[in-house]
Amino acid sequence: MKGFRKVVSEIRRTIIEVLIIPSLLDGILLFLLIYLILSLFELYPMFAAIPAAVYTLFIVWRESRINTLKLVEKYYPSLREKLRTAADYADVDDVMVNELHSEVLQEVRNVASSVFISRRKILLKVFCCIVASFFILSITHFHISAAKYRDELQNKINDLADRIMLEGDENTLRLSNQSGAAGSGVGAGANRNIYGNKHLATLGDQELQVELKPSTLEFKVGKVKDAEKKEFEEAFPSEVFLSGSASYEENIPKDQQAIVKAYFKKVSES
């Protein structure tokens, strides 16, 4: 019965279409949330499209693998086991099978696609999307930023990375000492960035803080600050002391000083 095969594929297609709608909404919501976070930390927000696309593709793939007939049977108990049996025997032309097909066709007419969608969930997701969009607009408009936390976080990450590298270097040094080889002299700080933060620039003798906001693509020139003067504290170690040289204390008689002076003058001239 070719007609029944068509019915089965139509049911499958309709159910998958219906199931994909909430999945797409999930993907959009995920995109907006990641966009919001990236904007807040002043990172490139379009990167949000990558996890959202991956998530949406995964969900669509998962939904397409769902046994749609079993799903229909779940919502319509009168079709339980009947629909999938009829689908398994779609190509069989037999008295019993034909009777089964006609029974199923009769009952399938009552199947409504709206049953498979939870309106409440859809509305909730749409509402969340609206709220997320509103927050994104607000962040952009009011220039709300959590970049300072980003810097702190980045510094912490750098410190952690340095610590890990330092431990690694110490281990390497220890190993090389154990093997009798001399240390290379390249310390933990060798890999450190000695040029400072990249977003700092100098104009004349003044230091400028230039901030680039990825969400708005606007330049924000920060406050021009005078270079801070720092006073160095003298903190000599206790064991360091000054003492006069013995040569300065040599007592040359005054009448001989002229002779010595003349000697050194001659030496310098020659």
Place this chain on the structure above:
Amino acid sequence: MKNYEKIFMNVFDEARKVVVGQEEMMEQIMITMLCNANGLVEGYPGLAKTLAVKTVADIMDLKFSRIQHTPDLMPSDITGTYIIEESDGKRNFKFQRGPIFANIVLADEINRATPKTQSALLEAMQEKQVTVGNTTFKLDEPFFVLATQNPIEQEGTYPLPEAQQDRFLLKIKVGYPSFDDEMRIVDNYTSEVVPPKPQVVLDKKTLIALQNLSRKVPIATDLKQKIVKLIAVTRKSAGIIEYGASPRASIGLILASKARALIKGRTHVSSEDIVKMAYPVLRHRIILNFEAERKGISTDDAITELLSK
């Protein structure tokens, strides 16, 4: 209403005139017949086992014979034997057909016969033929052996060998009737009114047509897989089962489920059919180990556990 649904309704209505209660037993006997197989009805004496089989034979226009098994019953008493016949002054050997040559054979109290006599039924049950001497006789279609037996623990019985038990599609357990049913039984058989005789509502041709129809009942692939997995699990459950069921059990369970679906007026097999038929199909095909017996686990308990997996 589907035609076959009406037929089964009539059959059961007629059976109810004679056999009070025992609906499940009647249904399972009918399933056995639809599968063109043999059934073993087990229960204590006086539970209408013989009456049920006799009633089924009466309802259907089929040749019925009853073999009362006793320890001195010989195989030739079942299959038949050659006798000397004199005609026109000549003496010839003529085959005298035994009671096995019928459509429904009631092998009453089968476990009272010796193993030799029990095995005489084997060929008939499996091959639907009887070999006496060098001659093989085909049995009439349809052919069923419906055997009854008392629980094997009773004295003077010979437990059926596993190979012979496996040839029975279903092992039908007969329980005691409910209080209301027993009241009706008492009323029916103690009053002056003679219980009505059942009418013939199913002929041989229709029965064969229903047997063919039963095999055509479609079953979903996942349900078929469920059955095969269930049977496979019986072979792997080392905890309580010593020996599991053979592929014959898988075939039997599918056929029995199809027949039940037909009786219930459905055009497909459902999970309910499989669960219901798993007990009579498997209870004589799995052998529990000592541990299970020690714990007092019955085969039905073991099947329940297998079904829950």
